[in-house]
Amino acid sequence: MTHSIAILGASGYTGAELIRLIAGHATMKITALGANSKAGQTISQVFPHLRHLDLPPLLQIDEIDFANIDLCFCALPHKTSQEVIARLPADLKIVDLSADFRLRDPEAYKKWYGNAHAAVAQQEEAVYGLTEFYRDEIRSARLVAGTGCNAATGQFALRPLITGGLIDLDDIILDLKCAVSGAGRSLKENLLHAELSEGYHAYAIGGTHRHLGEFDQEFSKLAGRPVQVQFTPHLVPANRGILATVYVKGDAEAIHNALESAYSAEPFIEVLPFGEAPSTRHIRGSNFCHIGVTSDRLPGRTIIVAALDNLTKGSSGQALQNANLMLDIEETEGLMMAPLFP
Amino acid sequence: MTHSIAILGASGYTGAELIRLIAGHATMKITALGANSKAGQTISQVFPHLRHLDLPPLLQIDEIDFANIDLCFCALPHKTSQEVIARLPADLKIVDLSADFRLRDPEAYKKWYGNAHAAVAQQEEAVYGLTEFYRDEIRSARLVAGTGCNAATGQFALRPLITGGLIDLDDIILDLKCAVSGAGRSLKENLLHAELSEGYHAYAIGGTHRHLGEFDQEFSKLAGRPVQVQFTPHLVPANRGILATVYVKGDAEAIHNALESAYSAEPFIEVLPFGEAPSTRHIRGSNFCHIGVTSDRLPGRTIIVAALDNLTKGSSGQALQNANLMLDIEETEGLMMAPLFP
Amino acid sequence: MTHSIAILGASGYTGAELIRLIAGHATMKITALGANSKAGQTISQVFPHLRHLDLPPLLQIDEIDFANIDLCFCALPHKTSQEVIARLPADLKIVDLSADFRLRDPEAYKKWYGNAHAAVAQQEEAVYGLTEFYRDEIRSARLVAGTGCNAATGQFALRPLITGGLIDLDDIILDLKCAVSGAGRSLKENLLHAELSEGYHAYAIGGTHRHLGEFDQEFSKLAGRPVQVQFTPHLVPANRGILATVYVKGDAEAIHNALESAYSAEPFIEVLPFGEAPSTRHIRGSNFCHIGVTSDRLPGRTIIVAALDNLTKGSSGQALQNANLMLDIEETEGLMMAPLFP
Amino acid sequence: MTHSIAILGASGYTGAELIRLIAGHATMKITALGANSKAGQTISQVFPHLRHLDLPPLLQIDEIDFANIDLCFCALPHKTSQEVIARLPADLKIVDLSADFRLRDPEAYKKWYGNAHAAVAQQEEAVYGLTEFYRDEIRSARLVAGTGCNAATGQFALRPLITGGLIDLDDIILDLKCAVSGAGRSLKENLLHAELSEGYHAYAIGGTHRHLGEFDQEFSKLAGRPVQVQFTPHLVPANRGILATVYVKGDAEAIHNALESAYSAEPFIEVLPFGEAPSTRHIRGSNFCHIGVTSDRLPGRTIIVAALDNLTKGSSGQALQNANLMLDIEETEGLMMAPLFP
Structure with missing residues (x-):
């Protein structure tokens, strides 16, 4: 057929x-x-x-x-x-x-x-x-x-934690590092090779990026109350990839367990062993999303890192x-x- | 099975x-x-x-x-x-x-x-x-x-021309631009990102690169007489790709016809329309080889450019x-x- | 002389x-x-x-x-x-x-x-x-x-705020994006061009990076009490540069004023107009540090971004x-x- | 003053x-x-x-x-x-x-x-x-x-050889590798980071690049007869630099001597020891031009490589x-x- x-x-x-x-x-x-x-x-x-x-x-x-x-x-x-x-x-x-x-x-x-x-x-x-x-x-x-693409990355890291009631909903920070193909094939000065290569910067800082509309909608729906995250995208000199570093308040092992459990049957979401972290170079050109969880030295704080290819x-x-x-x-x-x- | x-x-x-x-x-x-x-x-x-x-x-x-x-x-x-x-x-x-x-x-x-x-x-x-x-x-x-990998690239550009008797066998220059994965995963200072990125250079200049052994063997066998090409590889700041710019003395249209005819049934060798040239970015990660032919302003001289992914x-x-x-x-x-x- | x-x-x-x-x-x-x-x-x-x-x-x-x-x-x-x-x-x-x-x-x-x-x-x-x-x-x-180099970047962003009592000392997150020359000229697999180019990742997550020793020493001394920040460095495919994205709880305008005032006579520290953000490409090869301050959509939260060249x-x-x-x-x-x- | x-x-x-x-x-x-x-x-x-x-x-x-x-x-x-x-x-x-x-x-x-x-x-x-x-x-x-910028690079490699009557004027090939800033800050699709990074290609093949007007003018004037070179520029994923690989017929040591002698008093032109070759990464951001000479395994053929920063x-x-x-x-x-x- x-x-x-x-x-x-x-x-x-x-x-x-x-x-x-x-x-x-x-x-x-x-x-x-x-x-x-x-x-x-x-x-x-x-x-x-x-x-x-x-x-x-x-x-x-x-x-x-x-x-x-x-x-x-x-x-x-x-x-x-x-x-x-x-x-x-x-x-x-x-x-x-x-x-x-x-x-x-x-x-x-x-x-x-x-x-x-x-x-x-x-x-x-x-x-x-x-x-x-x-x-x-x-x-x-x-x-x-x-x-x-940013919204997908952040949600893969966070949805099971919000559903599970595992994190402080008022203190979520997503620091994203995005490759340039996410900006499309448009003719803008800041997308030229000579402008972008060998440098990187934050943009849409402070809550102005449009993907926040999706985060707000989805996380609030999941939580049953308004949830607003902080979200700062950065443009890095690479063509493909999003790496989300997510800072939350919650227990790292419980968070790791929740992610493992949520994605155990998923063909494309790979939760790494506790303490390991993904790299965008290991998902480039594929449909996989890699997620890692690490506990901070400060008790009760956890860092989740998720990586996927923005185009795939x-x-x-x-x-x-x-x-x-x-x-x-x-x-x-x-x-x-x-x-x-x- | x-x-x-x-x-x-x-x-x-x-x-x-x-x-x-x-x-x-x-x-x-x-x-x-x-x-x-x-x-x-x-x-x-x-x-x-x-x-x-x-x-x-x-x-x-x-x-x-x-x-x-x-x-x-x-x-x-x-x-x-x-x-x-x-x-x-x-x-x-x-x-x-x-x-x-x-x-x-x-x-x-x-x-x-x-x-x-x-x-x-x-x-x-x-x-x-x-x-x-x-x-x-x-x-x-x-x-x-x-x-x-260099030997393959050069041979795809040249074999049908030697077989066809279309070029001066004593005046063949291959100027190759090679990505860094061709050097393997070895720990050498000149393969570090900080050494290689944002710069490029020629190496093994003057006929010392080992792939010349293959060129000599194959081209001499094809021609039925000794053939020795000039070959200069260059290392460029990219991970995958070989681009061979080949300078020959011979008629450009005859050369283009010979290549088109040699590869018309080949699933992986694409001869571009006359006057077009390939880029390594258009074969990355694939098993294809793109070949382009252009005539020079000097009569009787032709430039052939071939591109493939060294790892594929x-x-x-x-x-x-x-x-x-x-x-x-x-x-x-x-x-x-x-x-x-x- | x-x-x-x-x-x-x-x-x-x-x-x-x-x-x-x-x-x-x-x-x-x-x-x-x-x-x-x-x-x-x-x-x-x-x-x-x-x-x-x-x-x-x-x-x-x-x-x-x-x-x-x-x-x-x-x-x-x-x-x-x-x-x-x-x-x-x-x-x-x-x-x-x-x-x-x-x-x-x-x-x-x-x-x-x-x-x-x-x-x-x-x-x-x-x-x-x-x-x-x-x-x-x-x-x-x-x-x-x-x-x-990371310690310098973070301190330029934070010292005047700690001295001025402008931020919550228990909730400081530094998310750093570091170029590869910071790792020196050492022969390690993960510093090879083929490994690093076109990808990026977090490392030393959760409070294990040695520059935390400096942050702890200096910030605690300034504050007159123990201060421990969260700090996640990331390796990005560039040769020079550190970009620190710093998340604090404090008033953005007061923070911007404090930084402007602290650095007004400094020849190398440039505080950008409120709401603007620096890029590592604009300080490469120089002794300058650019600092930008933006308020978040969430009241009382501020993002400070500082950029400098790690080697300079x-x-x-x-x-x-x-x-x-x-x-x-x-x-x-x-x-x-x-x-x-x- | x-x-x-x-x-x-x-x-x-x-x-x-x-x-x-x-x-x-x-x-x-x-x-x-x-x-x-x-x-x-x-x-x-x-x-x-x-x-x-x-x-x-x-x-x-x-x-x-x-x-x-x-x-x-x-x-x-x-x-x-x-x-x-x-x-x-x-x-x-x-x-x-x-x-x-x-x-x-x-x-x-x-x-x-x-x-x-x-x-x-x-x-x-x-x-x-x-x-x-x-x-x-x-x-x-x-x-x-x-x-x-291309014309300058090629002339530094060739002028003393033409003046000295050291090479065959009818068989000169310049294969240039150019960084992207040479194309200026113009908004063209092929200058985007996503288009250029990780790939490279030849352009203006066969004698159509405008810098040939300069080569023709200057080399013919020097030689007292028409001289036309072959010239193929290539765009490589770097921001600054031109590397000219020049193929000539002439004695390598005589060529090296002529270049050394021509530039011995020049503050910005460095002729490398015989057999060494330059890299664009070693002249980036400077006003220097590095030139290397190597003999080919084929007697009477010489490769000259010259590198400079196109913007400087x-x-x-x-x-x-x-x-x-x-x-x-x-x-x-x-x-x-x-x-x-x-």
Whole structure:
């Protein structure tokens, strides 16, 4: 059996990553590629690393016939995504990789993104795409909203602890180190090699990063009360990877036990032995998330470190994992490749 | 059907790359891992990026039972490799990734490597592992000698031109740019990040690099007369990749035609449209080799640029491709993954 | 007037950085270079980037005549340093860059470094070399102990806040991102380019890093009570730089005012406008430290980010700054070069 | 005595490099900064690494009063530069860093740059700024044209050999490896960190790079007959540096002798001992050029490798060196800083 797949936004990094993954998928076949600004080009021109694949040309989204598409990935910029999805066939299965359908509350959406939502009906039906925690809803969803890559990393470290009542909810600090592909293929001065290489810095300090909308929504829902974390992302000179260093108040062994127990049956979440810590270089290019727990010398304080690849587990890999569920395919299909090291 | 595989030298980069590739292979199963200096450790300790795999522990080579092994990869340092292989069962199928069995002539071996060969019988039976040009011999070989990664890159660019009589054999220059993993996981000052990052240099200038032994052997054999190329490798601050810029005297279009024709049926060699040039970033982590041809402003001069990943097509991917042939498996099995970009 | 300078440990990175800086100093002249394992070599062999300088050859330390040396920099490994300094002339002015004389309390030294101190008399007389806070003592000192590079970064961010009573002393988190040259020129697998490039990780998590000895000593002394911070260093793929992200409980504007006021007359400490944050790329190769302050969305929480170059302000630049004071030279001499960007 | 300096194009990398160098100059003082698109900003906003300097604000070029300017550096894009310089005071000393005044022949200019020259009078009076070979003309020039960075590197390797009649003029190959800052601070997809890091490629292959105009002009003039070299630049993942690997037919020892003799009195050109080769990491951030010579195993063939920092010796350092000559200042003033390593 073959599943016919469309990808909108194929000329960005998450689009390319979807193509890379689906190229190794047993039953999915890409039958339509949309990329407005680069429509008319071939994938070889836009992404020469994919030149060996037999792929359809890039089209304007309006030119695509969705009649025989089994599932559509939307890897478009936010705001654009909601406008496009509002016009897609109402019965088309969609996995959206943008930020547009992550927040349930239209007010929260407006607060973090600055504009009124243009597809409120779809926002309502969308399921939050953190696979390990929304598996059943995703299986039966029509529209799944891929999570933020930072938001995914932090939630893997924290959700079982909040559920388990193991940490002080008013004193959670996430210090994230993010690779540059998370910023996409956009032409900004601070993303140039000469600007970024050999240096690193914090940005969106103090609670202004939009992924906080997701943390607030999910952690508060889990806790049954408002939870607001501190979150500082840093841009480091690497292409792939997110490393979250999470500072909490709670017992380290209990925390380690809770994480081990929560993820023992998960194919992609690896909890390291107590006291070990992950590195982004050990998950690069893969769908795995590694999590380590260490106790601090100060009693009652614990450091959790989680690492994943922002383009894979943090976005396109997660999207494919969700698509597998939605199409009733084995969840791990196309996603078990080992990381690329060195 | 399952093929039982042993890897000797599993704690080096080519060993790790073999494990990565075989993890995605349909019929191969790793049943023994040898790594003398790190024997007793698990693969998770030596290569945390492989921790999700179910693999046997690292053993001393002497501890391994080869009785049920279908094929053994030797990813050991040169000199060590010949000593080990001399003692392995005489009917064991072996793909060697070291330099030990590449040269047919014991005198040439001694000239380039400085010592008398310790396994002359095996040297005699070994088949040179450049798959695209020795496919039939490899299929029936017991012992295949993986090529040098630089030697493979240069030969992909040049062999069809020598065979076709298209270039001046006395004026061939190969200027290679090599990533650092080609130097292995050895503790040398010049391989430290602080020494290598943000800078680059030429080494083994003037005809002293050992891969010249392979170029001399293969090109002279092809031409039916002695051929000696100029070859300058450069170390650049990247982890994977070889880019060969080859300067020849010959007609560019004829050269492009010859390469296109030679590789039209090859699954892993992509000849780019005339005038285009490859980049190492577009083959990283894959078994593909991209080749481009451009004419110079000076009539009768042509520049050929070839790019491949030294750890994959330049070594472990080539080894697996050969192993597939030796075990009568589809040649491309486990090797069709797309490159990792960005 | 010329000051005659010796450098012991000239073949390491801090030694090379001292030579680089002193090459641009108006009155200092290097008359002796010691480097035991590389004695007999020239500096061109050990550090080709210094080949244009007219420098003495590398000697065994025992071969050096200290009679006419005005000041000696010791850039030796810890433990070695204390043994060497115990045998140097008792009236020789010394700036030590190792960890050996940073801790005042022999018990604390033993706790963090594992061995009894071998030069207790010198330990007693040593002055802690954080120039901006020990200027007067340094001016009249014979032996100055350079600070840890992480310890310097954290103290620049925190000392005025502790002195001013502006933050909760029991809830201070320092999350540091460190470049690899801080680990020195040592041959370790995890410092190889292929291991480090394109990835990053936390290490010494939970309160085991030795620079905590300095934090504990200095912050407790300032506060007049025990203060223990949380401190997690991370290794990022860059050669120079430390970025400290410091999470405190205290009022952001008061904190910004306190830092501005503390450093308003300091030539090397730049407090950025409120809400701005530094980057390591903007201090690379210089003696500057940039500090930014941002308030969190959670009331009463503040993030301070400090950046400096570990080899310059974090070690060799600090050492030269202290040497200038000890020799009654203008404090900024040889240290005002602008950072190298890009 | 103080020299009043203007810099036009201060918001680009060569502008920033000029500021960095002049900040350490004994007699020059920057009194005007022009940067049209970023006019109105301070240098701290455009280049935070220069925030410690006391500099004038960025102005529109039209707003600058050139009455008291002793020398003006033009670090503008080509084409813009000729238009601006045509309107500047006719007696203003100018060092231009663009490509606009490098070629003497208006036809050659048009051939390589595609447009008719807009300042033919100034083109006529301009002196080619390769200091070591045009020192006397530069001293008395009003307008000096900085050379291309690639063109400078190749000429340092080759000029003495052409003058000395030591090599075959019809068989010269320059294979250059260039760092990314040579492409400037422009927003192009292929200059993004995610596109460039971890990969490398050749570009402008086959004789289309504009610096060939300079090679043709200078080498033909030296030889007294047309000389056309082959030249292939490659972009490597580093920020600063050019490494030229030059393949010639000629005797290696005679070549080494000629280079040593040509540069024995030069403060910035270091010819390495025979058989040694330079690295870009050993000249980074400095005005030095390192040159090495090695003989090939093929008799009569020689490889010359030259390394310099494209932003310093290849452009802004060269410009300052020329400005020193034009203002009758010691040629090396402000330029003797040691390279930054690691």
